[in-house]
């Protein structure tokens with residue numbers, strides 16, 4: 001109900017009236033009609049008689065009846081209106097004295113209509129009263145008069161009054177006025193303002209962006225969240241159209257969405273697209289469109305904007321957690337696999353190669369055990385950083401787990417390029433690592449898998465690289481090996497290798513090389529160790545660490561071992577008969593050989609055959625020999641000792657068994673394992689162990705040889721520890737017979 005005073009007019013009916021005729025007109029027209037209707041007097045009554053008169057009378061009667069009915073209709077209507085209007089309606093005579101006032105007088109001015117009648121308008125207002133003092137200009141029917149009215153309670157109120165004059169210019173009959181009930185209006189306006197403010201507050205509290213867009217795309221309304229998102233002020237927003245807040249490529253889509261009727265049936269529709277901030281930044285958002293309907297008409301579109309940046313960031317974090325290694329932040333195996341898959345597809349199309357490198361830190365377990373795991377983890381992070389800065393950005397570095405890393409090199413020319421990457425990685429380790437105040441020297445073994453257009457998957461590549469990496473470890477670490485598919489299949493590799501090996505043994509393709517053993521103090525070569533070499537036609541030199549176990553398993557070692565022994569004795573004996581500096585020769589003996597019942601006989605035969613003095617031969621036994629059938633081994637060793645041949649214990653320190661057996665066996669030499677030697681200049685227990693082994697050896701009257709000496713620092717440390725002899729790459733690797741003789745002579749001369 002809009003209007004007080006007991007008059008029930010529905011809001012829509014009222015507004016339709018207002019809209020059709022306008023507020024002041026609505027009231028003035030009926031009053032005008034009253035005036036007009038009041039004009040024609042019943043003058044026709046005095047007209048002449050007769051048929052014409054009768055007819056005229058009848059017509060007049062009908063007219064009069066009609067007029068009365070019309071007149072009473074109008075009166076009724078006026079009555080209703082005058083009661084229902086919220087405004088004060090009044091009439092005055094030509095002096096401005098009130099002759100009529102409606103019931104609203106009480107509401108608007110606080111007067112009972114009857115007490116108002118008789119009062120002068122001039123006294124009720126702050127005069128002068130227009131029209132009365134100054135007639136209306138010709139053509140005007142009404143004027144709006146803004147003045148203060150004196151309220152019955154003594155206060156003044158500023159009210160708008162619409163005045164019209166009654167009668168004609170020549171015969172004025174007074175004034176008719178409508179005093180707007182400002183109070184109600186102000187109330188309404190205040191209520192409206194309040195509700196608008198509430199609406200605005202609610203709008204601005206919303207966390208999502210909201211805008212109301214007209215059908216022509218103009219932004220009618222926006223909330224703070226949206227303005228913040230877009231970096232716009234309210235004023236700016238009100239001047240924009242949708243095309244200004246949507247990146248170019250989305251404009252059409254947006255327009256189509258707006259036009260689409262799909263969402264008009266009250267079902268809000270959601271879409272993911274982009275908006276554009278004032279500075280041009282694209283923003284990922286989800287928008288919900290809902291048509292705004294008023295009185296059954298579409299009245300624009302309400303667009304709710306949900307900023308996806310934050311949720312994208314969260315899901316990105318979750319994704320990162322799933323795809324990245326927590327310790328190093330590098331991609332993990334899963335992510336790596338996906339990249340390999342993609343790289344393989346690309347490579348196939350472009351006729352290029354893909355390489356996967358498997359990196360494994362050398363001796364990391366020792367470092368980890370020595371430093372403790374937290375420190376080890378920190379070191380892994382340092383290594384990851386070092387690798388990141390050395391691996392080209394177009395390659396993908398990932399952590400495989402533990403101390404293993406992976407590198408994916410997509411889009412390569414081929415094998416040579418892959419080798420280049422492997423060398424780069426090796427170079428990355430040349431500088432020592434600064435770790436907790438220590439300078440740590442680390443190295444890495446790398447296995448490389450390269451594939452071109454052939455069918456392959458990430459798993460195969462990693463398997464090939466892994467097998468190659470283990471080969472690199474066996475070949476003395478700190479290097480790389482290019483793997484092949486067959487090499488990745490251990491069973492297949494073994495079969496291949498075995499048949500190749502049998503052929504090599506049969507055709508005498510295995511060679512014996514000699515690695516010098518020197519006096520720690522003088523640097524003079526006192527002996528050599530005979531080491532097997534297998535130059536494979538396709539694989540290059542195959543490591544004995546790889547094929548000796550195979551020889552042992554197949555039993556070939558018995559024959560091969562005998563050949564090595566014979567060759568070594570013959571050659572070393574020839575060197576001295578050729579006038580060379582006399583040296584001893586150490587030959588590795590596999591446990592299997594020791595178990596051959598007539599092994600002592602075989603050795604004696606070879607010594608006789610080659611002429612090598614028994615004192616010049618030393619047999620190197622590994623730990624396994626110590627746990628073999630003690631009685632038979634002791635028997636053989638006894639025979640050898642009787643011959644004058646000495647024994648050395650190889651890889652001493654790695655296992656404990658020898659310590660128990662030392663007193664049982666006739667041992668001459670201890671060989672300190674290179675695992676300890678390589679650690680003696682670094683923090684940890686290696687130096688202490690080496691010193692203890694040397695002291696123990698000397699206490700038992702044994703000779704101590706350190707193997708795997710690679711650096712001068714190691715040599716100095718061993719010298720300080722009183723180690724008798726050294727063997728290692730620092731001086732020389734295993735050399736081919738001729739080279740070894742030359743080396744021995746050079747050292748003797750120096």
Ligand code: C2E
Pocket residue numbers: 476477515530531532543544545548561564588589590650651674707708709710727728729730733734
């Ligand atoms: P081993 O008896 O401990 O031999 C020493 C190994 O260390 C050799 O590897 C040698 O080349 C390597 N080496 C020497 N100096 C250094 C150095 O400074 N740094 C590093 N990183 N490595 C060094 P190779 O020749 O590959 O032999 C591996 C193993 O194969 C030998 O270990 C031995 O157990 C076995 N083996 C070699 N030849 C024979 C053989 O004729 N008979 C038997 N039964 N086993 C053999």
Ligand code: CA
Pocket residue numbers: 529588620650
């Ligand atoms: Ca050895």
Ligand code: CA
Pocket residue numbers: 650651671673674707
């Ligand atoms: Ca050894």
